[in-house]
Every structure is written in C-alpha cells, then in structure tokens.
Amino acid sequence: MLDVVDPLVNYCVVDYKKKALPIMNDLMSRRKMPIIVGGTNYYIESLLWQILVEDPEASGNTMRHDDGHFVDREKRECENEADDNNKGKIIAQSSEVPLNKHERVNTYTCHKKMKFDDSIETNEALHKRLLKVDPERARRLHPNNRRKVIRSLEVFENHGTTLSDILRAQRNAGGSGLGGPLRFPNSLILWLRCDQKVLDERLDKRVDDMLHAGLVQELLDFHERYNKQWIERNSSPDYTKGIFQSIGFKEFHNYLILPEDERNSEKGQALLKQGIEDLKLVTRRYARRQQRWTMNRFIRRADRQVPPVYELNCTNIDEWNAKVLKLAIEIVDANLRGEKPEQRSLTENIENEKCTDSSNEEANWCEICEKVLIGELQWREHKNGAKHKKMTEKKKILIAAALDQTTIPPIF
Template sequence: MAAMLHPHDSRKIARSLQVHQETGVAHSQLLEEQRAQEGGGSLGGPLRFPNPCIFWLQCNMEALDKKLDKRVDEMLSMGLIDELKDFHRRYNEQKVQENSQDYQHGIFQSIGFKEFHEYLTADAGVSEEESGQLLTKGIEAMKQATKRYARKQNKWVRNRFLKRPGAFVPPVFGLHVTDVSSWEKAVLTPALEVLDSLQKGERPSLEPIKSVGEEQRNKRSRHDCELCSKVIIGDLEWTAHLKSKNHLYHVRKKRKAESTSEQKVASPCDHIHGTECPL
C-alpha cells in the first residue's frame, strides 16, 4: 500500500494504518479481496444492489452560476456572518493568535469560512469602510469558490462514471434542471419511468449518457522523478508532471550540463595565451 500513496498524503496513510491496526490485515490485501469478489472490478468491490442507475442533474452553467450567487445571498440574509463570527470566536480565534490555524482539515476547510479569514481577523481598530471592503471580498471569494466546486463536481462525475466505464459501472441518465418550473416534466416523470423500467428488467425509453472511451490509467501507480526529486502517484498525474514547467526546466538543465560535459571531453586541451593545442 505504501507504493500506492504519496509520502505527503498523511490523511490516507493514517487511514491505511488504522485499517491494518483494527483488522490485522494489510489495507492493500482488503482492497484486492474486494475487487476479486464476483461483480468487483478495478474501481472497487461489487455494487450492493442490482440494476442500479445514476441520475445526473444537469444545468446550463450560466444559469447555475446565477443560482449559486443567489444561494449565497440567501445564506447571508439568513445570518451567515453572525454564525461565522460566533464559530470563529469559539474555535478559531485562539488558533489565529497562535498562528496555528489550519484551513485544510475538517470543518475549517468548508466553503464559506476560510474565505472570510481577513474579515474575521481584522484588527478592532479597522475602519468601517475597510471592514466593509473585507466583507465584500469574502463574499465574492465564497461565490467564486462555490462555482469552482460545482464545476469540480461535474468533472468528477464525467471522469468517474463516463471516462472510465467498466462492466459494473451503473448507467448515467442526464436530467436537465435549468428551468425548475418544468421539474415534474423534465426531471421527476422521466426519473420515475427509468426506475420503473429497471425494476421490471426493461430498457428505459430515456437513453443513458454515452460513455467516453479513454485509455485506462492507474490512479495508484508510483513514479519517481529523479530530476525533480519528487514522487508522483497516478498515471494521469505523472503525464501532467512530465509536461510541467518545473520538470521541463530540469530537463533543459540536464541537457545543458551533458552538452557542456561532451564539449570538454571532445576538447581536452584549452587554448592558453592564444596558443592552439598541438593536438
């Protein structure tokens, strides 16, 4: 399992060790046993229920962005700022004073808290205008983070279910929710029809989204880059690393060093005071 996890991924390493401590069996062995079960595959063990399906609620991105902005505004009107101030006072203020705040773990990484760090930690003597600017900055940051997360969710669905299809990956049915006024016609009715057909063992009239064939990649393969002194986990990440500016810089640096070394070997004698080498 150690070869499958990045050395800096402390959360997954701790979880893997916890599994071994609680079960007495290596985490990697448990995963292999799950994949080897009937109905299992490269993505994991068998599905729990027969004839499953996935409903993917899809929305025009421009319309979705407006809905997300409106959602944030509604949260603000319902007392989000007071809630953040209270949470900060109880759980984060002391950590900030000790410079030990951590917005990468637990509830502290949630969207809607870390974006207001500057506003919540501003000095008591800050002017009302500056405080308002920090608040506006936090609100805009929260809206942008919410939109990025929505796009990340869409990307995850595509990558997880459509770009890496397997024999046991459930079909994905797209339901459009851009116009919520037509919810019953565009979402509820077709979803119920799909469920009814699957329960009867029939083919639904609504066609699932077609899978996009893609070269199978190993998400847990280990790659050691000697040039950059880095460990890369995953084929996709390795491909991206090979194209990164940092790696290409080290490649050019190595080639330059090798070229200089070859020139020195080819010309063992230097020109001294304008006298050419007799060789």
C-alpha cells in the first residue's frame, strides 16, 4: 500500500472499505466476480458484514469503526445493490445499499475527538466516567483498555446514546455482538491452511527473503525520514498508531536508534540479530492469532450470519493444483450454478460454537489478586492458575497471623 497511502497518514478500516466497495460494485455492474484476497481478516470482515452505517442526523462527513479510528470523509456516495442475477456469484461479496430507518442503527458516526483523548486523564478515571454513562459497556471493558473506553465515551458524547444501545440494535437488526448482518447471503470464503510446522518455516523464510531484499535499509531510511523527530524530542515513537504499529518497526527500535557508527559494532550486530529473531517470533504469533480470529469470528459463531467457509490444504506446494486450485474452482463453479459443493463447509455442524464476545462478556474482580478479568474464560483460567492459588494461600497466612496478634490474652 506504499503507493496508495502515505506512511504518516492515518489509514483505517473505514478508509479501506470506502475504497474497496466502489471497485467491487463496478465489477458487479459488469457481471464480474469480486475476489477479496487477504491479508487482514479485520478488513475483510468490514466488507462481508454490515458494520458501518451513515449517521441519521449527520451530513456524512465523518465515519468511524468499532476499533476507535476516525476518518474525515466526503458525503457518502449512493452505491446500488447488485441485481438479482449477480447474487450468489460473489466471493466475499459486498455492496453498500441505501438504508431504511430500521437499518440506520447498525453503526454510527462521530464528528470530533473528545477532549479527554489527550493522555491527561488516567485509565481509571476514564473507566469511572464510562461507568456513569454506560455501565453495561464499562462492565465489559478492562480499565486498561484505554482506546475502547475512550471510544465508548465518544459515542455517547456525540450521539446522546450509548454504544451498548447501538450494539443491541445491531443484534436486533439481524446481526450479532460483532456487528450487523451479512451484506450478501451467498458469499463464500476460501481459507488456505497448512501444517503449523510448515507454516512457521515458511514465515521464517519470508522474513529472510525480506532481509535479502533490503528490509533493514528500508527501515533505516524510514527511521531517518519519519521517526527521527521522536528521538530528537527524547521520546519513543508511538508504536500503537499508524504504520508504526506494523510488524517490523518496534522489533528493530533499539537497532534503529543507534548512531550510524555503532550499527556495525558487536553491540549493533547483536541488536540487529535480536530484531530479526523478534520479527520472526511476532510474525509466527500473528499468524496464529489470524487463525484463531477466523475460527472464532467466521466459523464458530452460534449467533452470527456466516457464509460457508471451505478449507484448502496448501501444506504441500507440489500438490497445489490438485488440492487448492482444482478444489477452489469446483467450489466456485458450484456456487455460480446455485448448487452445493461436494466439499463440506467448515461452518456445517461446527463443534464448540462460540457466541461470547465483548458485547456479552462481563468483568470479574478478583479481591485476592486485586485484578480485573474479562469474560468467563479468563475468570476460570485465573482462578485455576498457580499465581491465584499462591496469592490465596499467602492471604490466608496473613489473615491468620493478624488474628493471632489481635487475640486478647487470658487473665490469670
């Protein structure tokens, strides 16, 4: 995307959706099949499901997403729904359509940044503020989840309604706690998967290929052009925003800030080697998170409209034509004919369905550890964990000792 977006411009899922949907609509108007190739599942999700809607009271100058990002935008273009002949013929298909008054509740817009989004108020203070205006939402957010707490406060300030009410309206409109309903019921997802060990080896090799292609010099050039201002102010770059949050920058931070004459020293080479190892590690972890995301949000959902998801095994590249390309063509052809493919979808009779998320999980307070745990899973794992049990035993000993000290001695 370096030829599409300037590295320092905030570019979020809303911008992507705004760019992608007109292209998809143009393809559909010419009876061609849009194929969305990922990539970032979060962005694909914004195309598959109706999770963004124009504010009913605004002119449409600003839109936002549940992740808390904002984007100034022109007045929303009217995008027509594809004709009936195109339905059922689109992979990961998406299109914006004019919304009636019942559909407008599915998302919302915000017109300004709140004055408290300036790092002045503490996380605890912000969470207490949210507890007053939207206690339901506050119970489902950890106080340290600053971005989502602020986003929830912004929604209330700019709309006079709570995010909890908006999410409830989404579910009532046919969606789930994750957002609104599917844009088109006949979309389908092809999920390429391979053996985890093979995937890890491929990811490591990809990092090596990036290094051979000049990754380190690219990072140095970018640091010199965009990142040096942070160093001059004696502060660290904000690796939570924009391109700086991308995998590859923070892993090499300690190497990048070295003076040029120290980069080839023993210390510099050690930091470079550590950055490479960290990059490989976080890349492998990210791949695992992507797989969990797909499973939990696209497949194991009991409360969400989900298109069929077909698994294609790409472990052995030598068998690509037979196990990936041929099967993919057969699945798409069957879909185009309105028939059910021979291969079984992963969404059929999926076991261990998941219907919990941030919209219905609540916070639990552990008095022993003085810690907030979000959701029943975290709560169970915490209570059964060694640290909690150790703290429990420690407090029992302290309480027993305190009781011994306060016992009144007998008088003889």
